Amino acid sequence: MTAFQSPVSLQQPAFSLTKVAQQTRQAARSLASLSTPVKNQAIEAMAQALAAAEAEILAANATDCESALASHLAQPLYDRLKLDAVKLRAAIAGVRNVAQLPDPVGQVQIHRQLDQGLVLKRITCPLGVLGVIFESRPDAVMQIASLAVKSGNGVILKGGKEAVRSCRALVAAIQQGLEQVGLDSAAVQLLTTREETRALLALDEYVDLIIPRGSNAFVRYVQDNTRIPVLGHAEGICHLYVDAAADVEKGVAIALDAKVGYPSACNAIETLLVHRAIAPQFLPTAAAALQQEQVDLRGDAATQTFLPDIIPASESDWATEYSARILAIKVVDSLEAAIDHINTYGSRHTEAIITEDEAAAASFMDRVNAAGVYHNCSTRFADGCRYGFGAEVGISTQTMPPRGPVGLEGLVTYKYQLVGDGHIVATYSGTQAKPFQHRDLL
Amino acid sequence: MTAFQSPVSLQQPAFSLTKVAQQTRQAARSLASLSTPVKNQAIEAMAQALAAAEAEILAANATDCESALASHLAQPLYDRLKLDAVKLRAAIAGVRNVAQLPDPVGQVQIHRQLDQGLVLKRITCPLGVLGVIFESRPDAVMQIASLAVKSGNGVILKGGKEAVRSCRALVAAIQQGLEQVGLDSAAVQLLTTREETRALLALDEYVDLIIPRGSNAFVRYVQDNTRIPVLGHAEGICHLYVDAAADVEKGVAIALDAKVGYPSACNAIETLLVHRAIAPQFLPTAAAALQQEQVDLRGDAATQTFLPDIIPASESDWATEYSARILAIKVVDSLEAAIDHINTYGSRHTEAIITEDEAAAASFMDRVNAAGVYHNCSTRFADGCRYGFGAEVGISTQTMPPRGPVGLEGLVTYKYQLVGDGHIVATYSGTQAKPFQHRDLL
Incomplete structure (x- = not known):
């Protein structure tokens, strides 16, 4: 043949x-x-x-x-x-x-x-x-x-x-x-x-x-259209949240990496959330760096007060995976508001916080519902090879495991093998029941 | 209130x-x-x-x-x-x-x-x-x-x-x-x-x-009727296969336990498969013991040559979960035929072999597709409490994990937490890429 x-x-x-x-x-x-x-x-x-x-x-x-x-x-x-x-x-x-x-x-x-x-x-x-x-x-x-x-x-x-x-x-x-x-x-x-x-x-x-x-x-x-289990990722709407206690330099570098490195990747960011307290410092620097890389910015009203030349973002922007050099920006009043926004609009793929405040980072990572929750690093690390799985069959945004980057372990299941020598359940039932040992050998 | x-x-x-x-x-x-x-x-x-x-x-x-x-x-x-x-x-x-x-x-x-x-x-x-x-x-x-x-x-x-x-x-x-x-x-x-x-x-x-x-x-x-993941067991059609090298006494005791102990349990057996070589020894003893417990037996033509007074089993019997004191019996020519029957009609719940032949047991446990594969013990051990999980939310007959008896671990998923200090993917990409360490700390 x-x-x-x-x-x-x-x-x-x-x-x-x-x-x-x-x-x-x-x-x-x-x-x-x-x-x-x-x-x-x-x-x-x-x-x-x-x-x-x-x-x-x-x-x-x-x-x-x-x-x-x-x-x-x-x-x-x-x-x-x-x-x-x-x-x-x-x-x-x-x-x-x-x-x-x-x-x-x-x-x-x-x-x-x-x-x-x-x-x-x-x-x-x-x-x-x-x-x-x-x-x-x-x-x-x-x-x-x-x-x-x-x-x-x-x-x-x-x-x-x-x-x-x-x-x-x-x-x-x-x-x-x-x-x-x-x-x-x-x-x-x-x-x-x-x-x-x-x-x-x-x-x-x-x-x-x-x-x-x-x-x-x-x-x-x-x-x-199928009863068969599906391992699929519906979309990647990832956020970068720049906290009040963020290191601005790290934030700008990570925003660039996460948006510009490979804009059509599912682990690229689509929305930048910026705490109001750091917006005056962060936004002009970040916007200049992003615009230099031909990123088209759009922002909510608060963002526009810092970046008057960008176009307004509408509700639909928060729910869009651009897969392109476009980034929506929103100013939020608190860590709480950032988490709420992400849990509402995110696709449970990968979400990052930039902060020097360990308590804020811990709260973010605990409460954001996503396969990946990151602190002070780029969302683009969400990848089977980068995680050390050797190869990747896909990235799952489902809640049930396997979740996130799926390597070979996502292609197997398990079976229970029980070996006895004539053992029956009646021995372990009723008033004369023998107790189980349940002794782990592993 | x-x-x-x-x-x-x-x-x-x-x-x-x-x-x-x-x-x-x-x-x-x-x-x-x-x-x-x-x-x-x-x-x-x-x-x-x-x-x-x-x-x-x-x-x-x-x-x-x-x-x-x-x-x-x-x-x-x-x-x-x-x-x-x-x-x-x-x-x-x-x-x-x-x-x-x-x-x-x-x-x-x-x-x-x-x-x-x-x-x-x-x-x-x-x-x-x-x-x-x-x-x-x-x-x-x-x-x-x-x-x-x-x-x-x-x-x-x-x-x-x-x-x-x-x-x-x-x-x-x-x-x-x-x-x-x-x-x-x-x-x-x-x-x-x-x-x-x-x-x-x-x-x-x-x-x-x-x-x-x-x-x-x-x-x-x-x-x-739902897009939501389902943890369900479709049915429990469990088999007991009595191999040519079975210990008859163990086989009879386990058949009784697995059928009579709680006939409506999903881990009770519905079909008994008996190797032709042991049928003359095993079937009359087993049938007498089961009939004494009011189990209604039905068998294929070969079974009826040993148990002439039982009613014939039809194709539909092999695919039925009786949940009652009814047991279908089939004589098979080989381990291979038993495995084929189970992989065709079983519901991937729990399947058992009775044999003193370790190689036959290993082959059965390797090749039967079910959440539980048992050797010389009753299918009725398939249970979260008996496995030592403390409590059970259900028994899953799906192929994907969680499979079999599901304890608390079936009610959780996981998330990946990644903590850096300004790390970006660009560092690890391209011709000057820094290699990852991938060093396990656990």
Whole structure:
């Protein structure tokens, strides 16, 4: 099979997504029992197959890029779509890096003797089958497939339509790699149409977790149209609160870093909250620095008294993720008001306070409801690699765990193993009940 | 306010569920920051107020019971509804027991120096507001309210309609207890109508977790009608597999315990799988023991060759939770076939193997997909108290954590706290990037 043939024969009329999902589940059951060295060999084989298919992959990507140019794809999207040898080799190095990460499967979380000869263990295990729906960025295929194999999960991938030829070439190589070490290539499969995405969301019997990446609207669509658990971030409306007791220099540097470093990142700030007592000192300096970096400022009435040349901010500004060089500014009367504003408008992603007052910082970090609460540092540290997780499957703004940057541990669950020697519950019930020991062995 | 007045004025025309939920969220924000001793004092105050209101509570329950008798409520449901002084005092002792449990909030899960002066902590924190919908059993009110306060969460309760007067009296006492220690009584609120339940499911802005208890159909209805995460168990179809290398005596004793001890428990077995090689030895002994306990047996064709007097089992039997003294029996040709049957028909609750063959046991426990995988012991050990969690909010058959018996840890999430001293991401980016240390301090 060459890289250009569809690995799952999507064009055939008899195509059944249920069958694809069943095959992936079957393959995943085998993956789940593999030892760490075998999984790492599979990942190495995937890397080698990808390297060997470099010419096919780059040719497929070139065709995708030509189509994208012809249909006037926006520049940032085109940049994400485009693969070259350097970017491909970096992505393959990323695949090999996943082999180096600790195995998230088989971790013993609880080890407890319930009674003599009756021992409970809670051990991490794979989820089963992941459904990952992502943008038109071919590098995501390699990253997600390697994380899935490392965590013992099967994965059904659906990339953006602009990247369809690139994704096919990449998945074909990955499947070849799996086959070369004797594994079932159905562990990694590719969907290519929007209809299949919709069908995937209905397969709660075969798919254990949906990871949607893309626009907020898309993530919400997925949440509203599936019974399968969703690991998604709805949006990143992050705030920087400059407290009355802030060090102005730190505040200005962090505001710049958090807004300008990568304005379309979900961990970039959208709103700056400034305590009234420090506004006269902070706002003119911060505004000058931000405007020098072409940031378009908008502020509430109090802010405009310090920065008369900026445009007014309206209610909708507080609830907007600009993903651009735009920053809303609001003057607040107290730490309390800042926390209230954040808990009302924030998207529970990452929120920061700048202050030299330890009590104010502690109160902020305790009372702000978000996956990340930061003191005197940039919101842009919210990232799996920066946290030391090695790789990241996404950043969750849900309240339930896994929350915030999610590494391999977000791709596993656990099971309770109980081993006895004929133990029955009747022994521990009723008036003659034997008491449990509940002695931790870990 | 006496115990008989509705604590949230549900009868008023201006009633707004959104308002109730907002009040509970507000109260929950205060609860979240309380120290362990203050939360324990609140739980003690709840216990005292409940004890002081014993007469009102028992009178309210007597009225509920009269109505239930008049409308011919089934006996097991009536037994759950009925409170007497002994049962009430035991439940109040259960409330005090929750105060003794370790605080699930404030646990440090990760403590890592990312770089000099830049320190990351992952700390457990409350979810916010729980919505708990439960059967007509008044004791659940006391258990859930105490678990919610201990975990720093607000809770909106909705009990079965037969228990409405009892629930009002209990919640009024609990709210008095909270007020007596200066806490906002809106932290624990009660709904009483089905319309409110439906409205509650739509309040994803104010409610963080829905815990439905009751029939399978009801749990599925909840899952299909809310965007809020659901902690529910769909059903308990548990199996006991008696392997070729089983000790027959252990197998018979465990089959009896797992079926007869409490047939309507979700951790009771519904199907017995028996390896063909041991069927001639095992089945007649086991059947005699089970039939002596009035268990109605049904079997596949192979089983009927050993037990000719039992009725045939059909396909639908393998997928049924009887919750009664009924047991389906199937003869299988291999461990493989047993695992396949369980992974096809099981509800991922708790599954057990009886064998003296360690390799068979290991394979079973590795490959069966369920929250609990047991070797030579009864499925009925699947229970938070038996696992040593002190109390249980439910048993989750979902694949994602929390899975299996869920104690207080299922009512908390976590947040990442990052403390720096002016740290910005630019320092760690680009060609001059400073490397992270990622040094664990825990």
